[in-house]
Amino acid sequence: MPRPTSIDDRAELLRVEAVNKVFPGDVRALMGMDLTVRQGDFISLLGPSGCGKSTALRLMAGLSHPTAGRIAWAAPPARGDVGVVFQEPTLMPWATVAQNVFLPFRLEGKSYASVKDDILDALRLVGLDKFQTAYPRELSGGMKMRVSIARAMVTQPKLILMDEPFAALDEITRFKLNNDLLAMQARIGCTVIFVTHSVFESVFLSDRIIVMAARPGRVIEEVRVDAPYPRSEEFRTSADYAAHCRAASRALEHAMEAA
Amino acid sequence: MTDAPLIGPAPTPMVDAEEARRARGRRIELAARYTLPLAVMALAILAWDRIVVWNEIPHYILPSPARVWDYFTGNWSTLVDAAMLTGRITLMALAVAVLGGAGLAILFNQSRMVELSLYPYAVILQVTPVVAIAPLIFIYVESKVAGMLMCAWIVAFFPVLSSTTLGLNSVDRNLRDLFAIYGASRWQRLIHLQLPSALPYFLGGLRIAGGLSLIGAVVAELVAGTGGVGLGLAGRIQEAGYRLNIAGMFAALAMVAAMGLVIFAALSLLSHLLLRKWHESALKTES
Ligand SMILES: Nc1ncnc2c1ncn2[C@@H]1O[C@H](COP(=O)(O)OP(=O)(O)OP(=O)(O)O)[C@@H](O)[C@H]1O
Numbered sequence: 359m360p361r362p363t364s365i366d367d368r369a370e371l372l373r374v375e376a377v378n379k380v381f382p383g384d385v386r387a388l389m390g391m392d393l394t395v396r397q398g399d400f401i402s403l404l405g406p407s408g409c410g411k412s413t414a415l416r417l418m419a420g421l422s423h424p425t426a427g428r429i430a431w432a433a434p435p436a437r438g439d440v441g442v443v444f445q446e447p448t449l450m451p452w453a454t455v456a457q458n459v460f461l462p463f464r465l466e467g468k469s470y471a472s473v474k475d476d477i478l479d480a481l482r483l484v485g486l487d488k489f490q491t492a493y494p495r496e497l498s499g500g501m502k503m504r505v506s507i508a509r510a511m512v513t514q515p516k517l518i519l520m521d522e523p524f525a526a527l528d529e530i531t532r533f534k535l536n537n538d539l540l541a542m543q544a545r546i547g548c549t550v551i552f553v554t555h556s557v558f559e560s561v562f563l564s565d566r567i568i569v570m571a572a573r574p575g576r577v578i579e580e581v582r583v584d585a586p587y588p589r590s591e592e593f594r595t596s597a598d599y600a601a602h603c604r605a606a607s608r609a610l611e612h613a614m615e616a617a
Numbered sequence: 618m619t620d621a622p623l624i625g626p627a628p629t630p631m632v633d634a635e636e637a638r639r640a641r642g643r644r645i646e647l648a649a650r651y652t653l654p655l656a657v658m659a660l661a662i663l664a665w666d667r668i669v670v671w672n673e674i675p676h677y678i679l680p681s682p683a684r685v686w687d688y689f690t691g692n693w694s695t696l697v698d699a700a701m702l703t704g705r706i707t708l709m710a711l712a713v714a715v716l717g718g719a720g721l722a723i724l725f726n727q728s729r730m731v732e733l734s735l736y737p738y739a740v741i742l743q744v745t746p747v748v749a750i751a752p753l754i755f756i757y758v759e760s761k762v763a764g765m766l767m768c769a770w771i772v773a774f775f776p777v778l779s780s781t782t783l784g785l786n787s788v789d790r791n792l793r794d795l796f797a798i799y800g801a802s803r804w805q806r807l808i809h810l811q812l813p814s815a816l817p818y819f820l821g822g823l824r825i826a827g828g829l830s831l832i833g834a835v836v837a838e839l840v841a842g843t844g845g846v847g848l849g850l851a852g853r854i855q856e857a858g859y860r861l862n863i864a865g866m867f868a869a870l871a872m873v874a875a876m877g878l879v880i881f882a883a884l885s886l887l888s889h890l891l892l893r894k895w896h897e898s899a900l901k902t903e904s
């Protein structure tokens with residue numbers, strides 16, 4: 359699926375409409391959030407701790423429901439249309455790498471043999487096809503995260519939700535995984551919503567940065583990063599990148615002041 | 618290791634002093650793990666023997682180790698028969714405790730209402746000493762074996778129940794969410810997520826239950842008295858006591874202790890085999 363150059367020309371995938379989420383004790387995790395997610399978007403949710411980023415992801419994943427407002431999908435998602443990657447790799451320690459990636463299919467009732475090729479493809483995409491029979495504890499932190507990404511991708515989802523997936527990794531591994539993530543998104547053409555605390559990471563990865571503020575959690579501003587994909591390591595050192603980082607930082611400052 | 622040809626000079630063994638010291642320490646520890654307890658036992662037996670001989674203690678008060686050994690060799694087949702009986706009760710009780718404990722845990726986990734209704738009674742059964750319950754059981758239960766099983770079950774099921782319950786509830790939250798996102802049914806979540814998560818906890822409870830089943834079997838036998846189904850080890854201890862055959866008591870006691878050890882070792886081995894591939898607790902035994 360080639361990515362249309364202009365963000366506004368893309369077909370709509372889902373819309374977050376005036377969503378509030380209030381937890382007991384009047385904790386206003388999200389107030390009046392609006393966001394239109396389009397097919398092929400790479401959206402980062404950027405903001406200080408407690409601004410409702412994880413809450414927004416959980417709502418979009420269908421893991422919880424808005425107190426007010428709604429999440430409207432253009433077409434209702436089927437099983438396997440949404441993949442998630444958490445901050446921790448969240449693998450089943452008792453299962454091998456291949457079995458972990460098999461999980462979404464297993465829960466759909468498919469046999470391993472019928473999806474073996476998909477699993478191998480996904481593992482190849484994250485560079486772990488040699489580790490099919492390894493157990494999670496035999497892998498490094500970065501490798502575990504790759505398995506987690508392979509599992510999220512293996513069903514060819516329309517939307518992948520990632521909650522600070524690389525926050526616990528060292529910078530070298532994080533840069534490598536950033537590059538690989540973009541390559542993967544280009545390959546399977548999915549939409550990604552990516553939560554991060556890092557201005558630099560959000561600018562490198564995304565074409566839309568949603569900057570949020572806390573107490574109550576809300577969207578402050580959208581920063582567009584119109585640099586073309588594929589983005590390479592050169593982009594990281596370009597003046598264009600620096601300019602976008604400045605813009606995103608400024609928006610983030612506003613968000614902190616607004617809080 | 619690859620089989621690529623080595624380039625350059627052959628590598629010198631790179632073992633620094635610290636690593637060598639650590640390796641030596643590990644070897645010593647490994648040897649000491651078995652030799653030290655054996656040495657302690659040898660010393661204790663020697664002291665026992667000397668105390669009996671020097672103080673001229675009569676054998677109906679404290680027999681010498683040699684006398685106990687003689688009793689062992691002389692009555693080996695009766696002792697083995699008794700051990701078989703006690704062992705059979707113990708293993709059956711353990712099996713029932715595992716089925717009952719794990720089954721209840723799964724039931725409690727699936728239905729909060731059932732848990733709220735029954736859990737207090739599980740605790741009551743656990744906190745009431747089995748010796749106090751056993752006489753009543755034998756009034757109402759005709760079959761001696763069934764009564765013994767019931768006693769052993771009462772002491773042994775609780776650790777399986779409580780540790781399995783804990784395990785079923787300690788599923789990683791994110792994994793739980795992941796299962797929800799992929800539309801897993803209750804059943805799928807139980808089979809593919811909760812049971813594997815609970816396995817290490819269950820095995821911990823199982824090891825405790827193994828020892829408790831033996832205790833339950835022995836207590837039940839002492840309460841139920843001998844006769845009917847033949848003598849178990851507890852019956853042997855009792856009977857030898859009536860006859861002031863102290864050597865016989867020691868011999869049967871040693872058999873009970875040995876049986877407890879064997880059960881514990883077997884369950885530990887089972888646990889190791891089931892977990893060694895993936896669980897942290899099995900990591901240390903490697904490398
Ligand atoms: N299940 C819950 N029950 C009660 N309060 C909650 C719950 N989940 C989140 N909150 C509260 O909602 C607010 C937003 O939380 P959320 O986890 O979405 O923030 P976040 O932006 O992801 O923060 P971080 O960057 O620290 O992960 C916080 O004040 C948090 O304490």
Ligand SMILES: [Mg+2]
Nearest residue numbers: 411412413521
């Ligand atoms: Mg969060």
